Amino acid sequence: DVKVTQSSRYLVKRTGEKVFLECVQDMDHENMFWYRQDPGLGLRLIYFSYDVKMKEKGDIPEGYSVSREKKERFSLILESASTNQTSMYLCASSSHGWGTGSRATQYFGPGTRLTVL
């Protein structure tokens, strides 16, 4: 079974702190994603990566950065946390799956609920 793990289930930080959220997958997937989940808004893509050291902005990248130094690990960084970044953060991974039948099945971690005070 695919396993995606996230470093913390719950995290409380103060405004202005630098925050690191870590995600690790064990299935040698090329693609990794960071989303935030807010009530009534569904999941919104923050950043994604197709390969090591590659990153692309999603729909809401402002205030975030990412790092992918190894294939299995994708980190989300809040350079200076703010209260409006209080949210549930979900990491996901998928294989390239270039065949039509295997497109884009993403496997999700359990999420990190971040509270910024």
Place this chain on the structure above:
Amino acid sequence: GDSVTQMEGPVTLSEEAFLTINCTYTATGYPSLFWYVQYPGEGLQLLLKATKADDKGSNKGFEATYRKETTSFHLEKGSVQVSDSAVYFCALSQGAQKLVFGQGTRLTINP
């Protein structure tokens, strides 16, 4: 841009009732369509998917048919159980492996 619209929740049903959660999409091209489920305290799991028009995805008694003419992918189950209580997300993908999600529908099943 691409978008997904789900019926607003929350939805509350009694056990063994029939379930429909509506999902419509707007997209250029021919997206793949997905339903993901999120049980309390967990991440999202893929429930079912369909990759082309008229395909039917099914899993755990749930079904959804890709309707290109109505741009819809409604989720149905004939007889729900308490264990089906969760948040359900409709999503689409085309090209680049990115998913676009609907806002989610919270389903509660009462015994």
